[in-house]
Amino acid sequence: MSSKVHVQARINGDDVEFLCEPRQSLLEVLRDVLGYTGTKEGCNNGNCGACSVILEGRLVNSCLVFGFEIQGKELQTIEGMGSPEELHPVQQQFLENAALQCGICTPGFIVSTKALLDKNPDPTEAEVRYWLAGNLCRCTGYDKIVRAVLDAAKAIKNS
Amino acid sequence: MSTNGYKVIGSRPIRHDGVDKVTGRAKYGADVQLTGMLYGKVLRSPHPHAKLKGIDTSKAEALPGVKAIATAADLPQIADKIADLGEAVVNLRDSSNNVLAYGKVLYRGHAVAAVAATSRHIAAEALELIQVEYEPLPHVTSVLEAMKDDAPILHEDLKMTEMGEETDKVSNIANHFQHKQGDPEAGFTEADMVIEREFETATVHQGYIEPHNATAEWNEEGHLTLYTSTQGAFSVRDQLVEILQIPVSKVTVVPMEIGGGFGGKISVYLAPVAAVLSRKTGHPVQMTMDRDEVFIGSGPTAASYLKIKMGATNDGRITAATAYMAYEAGAYPGSPVGAGAGCILTPYRIPNVQIDGYDVCVNKPKSNAYRAPGATNAAFGSETVVDELAEALGIDPLEFRIKNGVTEGDRRPDGPEHPRIGCIETTEAAKSSAHYGASLEPSSDGKLRGRGVASGYWFNFNGGRSAISVSVNDDGSINMLEGSTDIGGSRASISMMLAETLGLSAKDINPRVVDTDAIGYTDATGGSRTTFATGYAAHATGKALICEMKKRLAQAWEVSADAIDFKDGLFSYKNDEEKRGTFKELSGKIGGTGGPLVAQISTQPDGSGGGAFATHIVDVEVDPETGKVDILRYTAVQDVGTAIHPSYVEGQLQGGVAQGVGWALNEEYIYNTDGGMTNSSFLDYRMPTSLDLPMIETILVEVPNVSHPYGVRGVGEVPIVPPPAAIANAIYRATGTRMYELPMSPPRLASQMAKNA
Amino acid sequence: MRNLTDGREQIEVDATNIGELVAQLDARFPGFRARLCADNEDRIRPNIAVMIDGRTARKSMGEQVAEASEVHFLPAISGG
Ligand code: FES
Ligand code: FES
Secondary structure, rough: OOOOOEEEEEEOOEHHHHHHEOOHHHHHHHHHHHHOOOOOOOOOOOOOOOOEEEEEEEEEEHHHHHHHHHHEEEEEEEHHOOOOOOOHHHHHHHHHHOOOHHHHHHHHHHHHHHHHHOOOOOHHHHHHHHHHHHHOOOOOOHHHHHHHHHHHHHHHHHO | OOOOOOOOOOOOOOOOOOHHHHHHOOEEHHOOOOOEEEEEEEEEEEOOEEEEHHHEEEHHHHOOOOOEEEHHHHHHOOOOOOOEEEEEEHHHHHHHHOOOOOOOOOOOEEEEEEEEEOOOOHHHHHHHHHEEEEEEEOOOOOOOHOOOOOOOOOOOEEEEOOOEEEEEEEEEEEEEEEEEEEOOOHHHHHOOEEEEEEEEEEEEEEOOOOOEEEEEOOOOOOOOOEEEOOHHHHHHHHHHHHHHOOOOHHHEEEEOEEEOOOEEEEEEOOHHHHHHHHHHHHEEEEEEEEEEHHHHHHOOEEOOOOOOOOOOOOOOOEEEEEEEEEEEEEEEOOOHHHHHHOOOOOOOOOOOEEEEEEEEEEOOOOOOOOOOHHHHHHHHHHHHHHHHHHHHHEEEEEHHHHEOOOOOOOOOOOOEEEOOOOHHHHHHHHOOOHHOOOOOOOOOOEEEEEEEEEEEEEEOOOOOOOOEEEEEEOOOEEEEEEEEOOOOOHHHHHHHHHHHHOOHHHHHHEEEEEEOOOOOOOOOOOOOHHHHHHHHHHHHHHHHHHHHHHHHHHOOOOOOOOEEHHHHHHHHOOOOOOOEEEEHHHOOOOOOOOOEEEEEEOOOOOOOOOOEEEEEEEEEEOOOOOEEEEEEEHHHHOOOOOOOOOHHHHHHHHHHHHHHHHHHEEEEEOOOOOOOOOOOOOOOOOOOOOOOOOOOEEEEEEEEEEEEOOOOOOOHHHHHOOOOHHHHHHHHHHHHHEEEEEEHHHHHHHHHHHOOO | OOHHHOOOOOOOOOEEEEEEEEEHHHHHHOOOHHEHHOOOOOOEOOEEEEOOOOOOOEOOOOEEOOOOOOEEEEEOOOOO
16 A cells, blocks of 8 residues: 655646545546546546546646646646636537537536637637547537537637 | 427527536536445456356455455345336346356456455455456357357256247247248249348447446445436336345435436446445445446447348339348347347338347347347348349339338338338438438549438337426426436426426426436336436426416416416416416415425326337448548438427437447457457547547438327437448448448458459 | 247237237137246236237236227337
8 A cells, every 4th residue: 555645736726735645546536535526537548538637738638647746737627617607618609509418528528628729719620520539429429519619719709 | 489389399498407517517426425435346257158166355355445345145146037127128137147247257347246445446456366266168259159059058047939939948049039921932022133131240339438337325224325327217226126135115226417328327237236335334335337347347239140131123112021130148138139120121111021030148248228229230231231122223222212111000020000100201301301412522532432321210119107296486487306317408308398388488497307215216218218208297297287277376366277278378367367377477476375386297108109210321431442431421310200409309310320330330349269358448449539420410300209299209219220321331332342241440341342352 | 929829920809908818819829828928927928018009008917908909919129
């Protein structure tokens, strides 16, 4: 049994401190230690994108990062994006476009989309499909998701 | 207001659970956290077939942090019993042996033991310390091999049922049945053209993104509370009651949000094991599967072998057809061959038809339902033969389908007559679609392009039990409790039907899916039944509320209830201006007439009403070098009855197409000679990504279901049925190569094209 | 069941409910009842579906059958 590591990080703008085992992934830490269960697990292997978070401005799969690796870093999760009263335009467009069915992939897609639009505010359909290819959705066939992303880009531009 | 005369139905409100789901607040099964909770993990068999000689758990028990270990010895041994779990008919002894192997392991991945520990990592370490003594046995992992007389036998006590009668023959073939009408031999003689082909399809997985999970809390009073993501909380309760042999009143199942099911989340895998571990430890125990475990330890759908023969006259009339269908049941009897056999030739009027179905055990996970179970495999075969026949006769493939299409009064191959259905309307809409009318430009860089079509049928389960319980608030809003798992927006569609009935808006309804103590028995969300059957209950609930409201208004207005009218959302008494108002307006004004307005309804529609038909059109581009297929354009046409929330209806069509495309082109369980699956990850089991698909066009044909007050027809399953055949037909048009095996993966297609060249 | 009925797929009987229907068929084709009902239970086996004029019938023997009705016994199926 390994002894725990003390980690300090900034998550969704809040300073957070926690103890974790060196073998715990960031995904596990978020879900089991910190109770941020909005970040989902689909594969624990880097293949589905359900666990997408933004670490220091970069989109990463939190299942592929160790929890202690975020020491001193800035992390953004789905919990930091919009609130029920004030949804982020990406969230609003996912709702308007009915871009979710079961919704398990949705937090990952929304975080991933935010990372895309931060970089490329005016993506083409092909660029959206390319960027989101790391996020699996088994319910929607992606049609409405891609439309939601394109509409969100428009909404952000117009605001 | 929409064109159908409804106010709410046909509109596209934002779903009630939407905000929770886009903000990460919605709680799925794996998000449950209880005080003192332990984590459970399952030890799985490395052998595809072996005797279990002994399990030594002592080393694992000694590991600090390990709190309990469970094996089949902790489950009551139950006798053979066939149970009707809503729609799934299962043998409970098999279910029990599947969740923890007893005596024998029957597939690689079969659960053998389970550990509860203070952390996931300790539980995983403990698994490695459990010593299991196996005596490996020869295994069989293909349906045709398993049917041979000298095949290794999975169940020494399984006697083959032949045409409904149990024989003395010990065999992997659990069951052979037949549907027959007319005289196929005479029908083939009458035909001018007869085509016969053989097909094989691989084992595929539903591929829901959320792995299985269960969190059990068995308290000191002996009451079991089970939190899980499931298509049917009551089905889970039934299975727990039977597998654990405990009274139904001692079990509460709390349905959490569910991350996809597609038929694969009705059977239990972890729930009874978590329950046993909780009972042993006195703590809540949570179990979740890894992705690898989902592939090897849950219930994928059947691989199959089909042989189909069909004959037609020169003027394009189908005279006869036969189908031989052998489906892999996996470790225990119960493949979807029955459903496949009921769907295979159903879109066509065929006077002489014979269908033989075989349910065959192999050393693979127990197969389970997957969206229109059995029908996709079947249509891959039958729709390819239909395409070949149309081509041989020089008839447009959609014209050929329309010519032979079924209408009300025609018989299904399995006997019953079709009620009013939209088979022909759907095919005609496909034929006159923009997509079918557009010409397909050839590729400029040497790739090959072609267009294919295919049709499909799924019964739809227009029955089962559904309950709704409502209470009306003073502001006219309604709290609505239901027992149907919402996988893709059914809270919204059911609320919309209640709102429509009462003249409210969708927003006025506050729907909640509640636990098994809080609502009447509701069958699982499956068989495309939920919007139909729970919507049926919602309509009945609305009617009950109207009736109750009239009684209350009669008191308040001091008139007779019979004299009160409800029309276009307005209650009124004669022409009295004082005595009128909407449900909403009046809800706050009935104080003192007998307490709050509530209603509780349970219904069981009679199952009539007919199934769903779909016709798909696809344009593909094939790289002749690599055999890679790209989907250029896709249109799904379907009779959807009445589209309650069109966005979610379209979504069902698009999602079904995407799964069908994966099944057609890439998805398969790849087995090595040791009987192990070699590609049990999302990297190697390739499901379609956003990059693999174009936008998916939909055409909603609305032929209202005569057995539903709002004409609802289940829409969720049939869209997965046509894609593999449509794509195969398109590949043929592009390359001249017919594919008779799924998936049509690049190496397989390239080698077939090379062979034909 | 066809092997019980000399290969006939359609049989006409005079019955007002499922119980009578099964009894009559059993009288004409011995073994019919055993095929449909488990060990003398008064209920159709769970793995067999009964359809009366396209409706799924409850499986009780008392289920009414109207004149000129069509009754089918089919293997029960499950959906996804
Ligand atoms: S859970 Fe991290 S990529 Fe799938
Ligand atoms: S909505 Fe279910 S996986 Fe995407």
